[in-house]
Amino acid sequence: xxxxALSDNVIRGLLRRAEFPLLGANVRVxxxxxxxxxxxxxxxxxxxxxxxxxxxxxxxFGDRPGIEPGPLDEAIESHLPLAEGHDVLLLLxxxxxxxxxxxxxxxxxxxxxxxxxxxxxxxxxxxx
Numbered sequence: 001x002x003x004x005a006l007s008d009n010v011i012r013g014l015l016r017r018a019e020f021p022l023l024g025a026n027v028r029v030x031x032x033x034x035x036x037x038x039x040x041x042x043x044x045x046x047x048x049x050x051x052x053x054x055x056x057x058x059x060x061f062g063d064r065p066g067i068e069p070g071p072l073d074e075a076i077e078s079h080l081p082l083a084e085g086h087d088v089l090l091l092l093x094x095x096x097x098x099x100x101x102x103x104x105x106x107x108x109x110x111x112x113x114x115x116x117x118x119x120x121x122x123x124x125x126x127x128x
Contacts, residue, residue, distance in 0.1 A: 011034075022037040025055055030068075038055075039079060054090070055094075076107055090113070
């Protein structure tokens with residue numbers, strides 16, 4: 001079965017209706033077709049724990065001009081100061097488990113990485 005790509009207008013409409021923050025600290029938007037995602041958001045639990053959540057991606061934009069991923073390491077590095085003033089610094093990653101493991105080792109200030117992309121099943125959390 002052939003997959004049919006959604007048009008930019010359909011994607012833009014879906015993204016604008018999202019009821020959650022769209023995060024992409026390393027996403028570069030150079031056209032007016034898409035809004036630039038926020039690099040991070042801050043969440044607070046009912047118990048008052050403040051989480052700074054930084055989002056990154058390794059891609060997945062297909063061949064859409066005007067939107068592309070930038071360097072992951074630079075995006076993370078520039079948001080490490082969020083660790084101060086927040087109880088948890090969480091990286092929401094769509095880079096894949098091998099890359100997430102490397103990022104965990106490189107950036108010790110990250111408290112948690114919630115990763116996707118590679119669909120890697122972990123029987124228990126990986127800890128550095």
